[in-house]
Amino acid sequence: DAGITQSPRHKVTETGTPVTLRCHQTENHRYMYWYRQDPGHGLRLIHYSYGVKDTDKGEVSDGYSVSRSKTEDFLLTLESATSSQTSVYFCASGRGGPGKNTEAFFGQGTRLTVV
Amino acid sequence: GQQLNQSPQSMFIQEGEDVSMNCTSSSIFNTWLWYKQDPGEGPVLLIALYKAGELTSNGRLTAQFGITRKDSFLNISASIPSDVGIYFCAGQEGGSEKLVFGKGTKLTVNP
Numbered sequence: 544d545a546g547i548t549q550s551p552r553h554k555v556t557e558t559g560t561p562v563t564l565r566c567h568q569t570e571n572h573r574y575m576y577w578y579r580q581d582p583g584h585g586l587r588l589i590h591y592s593y594g595v596k597d598t599d600k601g602e603v604s605d606g607y608s609v610s611r612s613k614t615e616d617f618l619l620t621l622e623s624a625t626s627s628q629t630s631v632y633f634c635a636s637g638r639g640g641p642g643k644n645t646e647a648f649f650g651q652g653t654r655l656t657v658v
Numbered sequence: 659g660q661q662l663n664q665s666p667q668s669m670f671i672q673e674g675e676d677v678s679m680n681c682t683s684s685s686i687f688n689t690w691l692w693y694k695q696d697p698g699e700g701p702v703l704l705i706a707l708y709k710a711g712e713l714t715s716n717g718r719l720t721a722q723f724g725i726t727r728k729d730s731f732l733n734i735s736a737s738i739p740s741d742v743g744i745y746f747c748a749g750q751e752g753g754s755e756k757l758v759f760g761k762g763t764k765l766t767v768n769p
Contacts, residue, residue: 576757585664585746585761586701593755601756633700637757645689645708645750647757649700 546570549634549650556657562621564653566634574637575617576647577601577609579630586633592617624657631655664747664760672768677734679763681747689750690730692721695762696743704745705732727752737767 546569556562566575574593578586578601588601590609598609606628608620617636621628631654637647664681671677681690689708693701705716707723707730714721718735730749734741747760 574755578759583761586748586759588756588758591756599755602758635700635757645757646691646703646706647748648703649693651700652698 547634547636547648547650549632549653551653552651553654554656556624556655558625558657559623562624562655564619564632564634564655566617566619566636566650568615568617568634568636570636570638570648571614572636572638572648573614574639574647575611576635576637577607577617577619578633578635579603579628580633580652581630589619589632621655624655626657629655629657662747662749662758662760664763666763667761668764668766670766670768671737673737673739675737677737677741677765678731679745680729680731681749681760682729683749683751684728686727686752687730687749688727688752690721690723691748691757692719692730692732693746693748693759694743695746701746734765737765739767739769741765742767 550565576591577589587603592598592611610618633652634650635647692704695701705721710727712723720733722731744762746762
């Protein structure tokens with residue numbers, strides 16, 4: 544499995560505060576993804592990156608931004624946290640893009656609670 | 659965004675039984691992946707499929723890439739208690755870089 548770590552693993556924050564979640568991978572994977580997991584919704588793509596400084600939106604990107612300044616790091620920022628952003632966030636990374644080596648490997652997740 | 663329809667949502671079976679679940683899309687996919695998630699953990703990749711009609715096994719697990727390229731199936735034979743978890747299908751639509759997931763199938767195995 545890919546060496547992929549997320550930090551923090553748990554966080555409680557107040558509504559309206561900014562929050563940054565970190566994802567670090569040691570596999571030199573080109574692609575990285577951020578998902579959120581909520582009961583009844585499965586895993587929904589927030590943003591993804593196909594290279595350093597190259598990012599694009601997923602299906603639930605409103606209220607989130609991302610940055611990738613190095614191959615190994617992908618940051619997810621909630622500019623002003625809301626209670627609807629309480630969720631478990633997963634980061635994943637993989638080698639390839641469309642149609643080749645698409646396998647993505649996941650971190651352990653970050654449980655975020657917005658109060 | 660692209661929707662993957664995964665069914666059933668949940669299954670309750672007896673140890674030793676076979677299990678089948680499937681995933682469908684409204685458009686053609688180039689890749690189908692199957693993952694398993696244990697409580698408190700991230701999803702773990704089980705099987706990857708890249709060609710229409712492809713049938714791939716991983717131990718007691720077998721998955722197939724549908725010929726229409728709009729569906730995929732996962733079968734688990736002779737289930738055991740450690741098969742308990744949530745199984746997700748995932749895929750990439752043709753020409754897309756996004757990896758999207760179904761809502762999952764929660765499997766319970768009674769000893």
